Amino acid sequence: MINIDDFKQEVECIYKDEKYSVRDNGAVFRHPRDGRRPRKYDNFWTFGKPNDKHGYMEIASVRVHIIVATAFHGPKLTKEYVVDHIDTNRRNNRPDNLRWVTRLENALENPITRKRIIMRCGSIEAFLANPALLRENDVTPDFSWMRTVTDAEAQVSKERLLAWAESDKQASGGTLGEWLYGRQPISQNNGQLSSVDEIDKLQSDSLNDWGQIPPFGKEHPIEPEQRKRNIMLSLTSRAAQEIYFYDDKPNEYPCTPQEYSGDPLTAYAANLTENAVYWRNNNGDREYVVDKYGFSEDRNSLYVMTKSAYVWRSQDDGDSMPVPVANLNRDEFSEDELNYQLGEVIYEDNLFVHKRVETGFMPKEYLEEIFDECVGKKNKKIDKN
Structure with a gap:
């Protein structure tokens, strides 16, 4: 991120x-x-x-x-x-x-x-x-691959695109976003790897087999139903998460149902009680808890608005560390210090796949607008009664 x-x-x-x-x-x-x-x-x-x-x-x-x-x-x-x-x-x-x-x-x-x-x-x-x-x-009808990027991602994706522009390759076999951000090697005409590929090799230990597709080319196009999503398995059983950036790591999603009958997303929604931990990072030092949630109109997506359960505090060495709000008195932090995120959950291939509707941390009012667009004004929150 x-x-x-x-x-x-x-x-x-x-x-x-x-x-x-x-x-x-x-x-x-x-x-x-x-x-x-x-x-x-x-x-x-x-x-x-x-x-x-x-x-x-x-x-x-x-x-x-x-x-x-x-x-x-x-x-x-x-x-x-x-x-x-x-x-x-x-x-x-x-x-x-x-x-x-x-x-x-x-x-x-x-x-x-x-x-x-x-x-x-x-x-x-x-x-x-x-x-x-x-x-x-x-010129660019597909915006799905576009996103804000880190400096390292910007350099690698630009070099990939320029290498493609200078080659005789055509676009086939997978989406542009999977190719740019999935770190699949680019084969050169002489069979050598580009400098981008060398970066890919160094970073390969942070990946698993999900989301890997062949390089652009005419020889072996892949049918859509044969492709795997650009996702990784999460630390929680039955949970997966989309890969967005090079340094993404598997997280925990404690609300993921482990046993359920009927509609999987309805079972997931039943676990989204107020302030339940929705997301915990790989290091376990940061958590986001449920603020509200709702279904898309077709009920194929579950949208979850979350807020941070921690605030940043300066240490004696000048560094800042996340401090759980549960460890602070009410007068030691302000609601304005809490960050908000908006996530989406879908059910696919027997996995609850967690996606980010927006990358980064945004004001609550800004994300609420997007939340309302996703779930519809008449369905802002699920009533479990």
């Missing part, structure tokens, strides 16, 4: 008459307007909310990548300029992944975008002769 507080540089900028602080990990902080009450999206750091229509991250309907580009690269020179995501991941808003270019430069000078255009239009010449062959949103 990317830590929103993991950054090296922080700058300020003005964009559309709003003042922002911006970090080099792509996070933004909107300041309140002078003399006015803070608004809903003021006073907290966020990577933004993904917009499913165009794939970009937004804060209060403003695209985050434009804010970050303005802060680190200055305002655009003319109205013809747009922000290019160099690795084509619209949710990777790290400054070194962004640049101001014209729309034509965006299509022709980014090798990854250029290859996608050739694949869809046949050639660059065909595209230039009739740009209507390719609408802007057709």
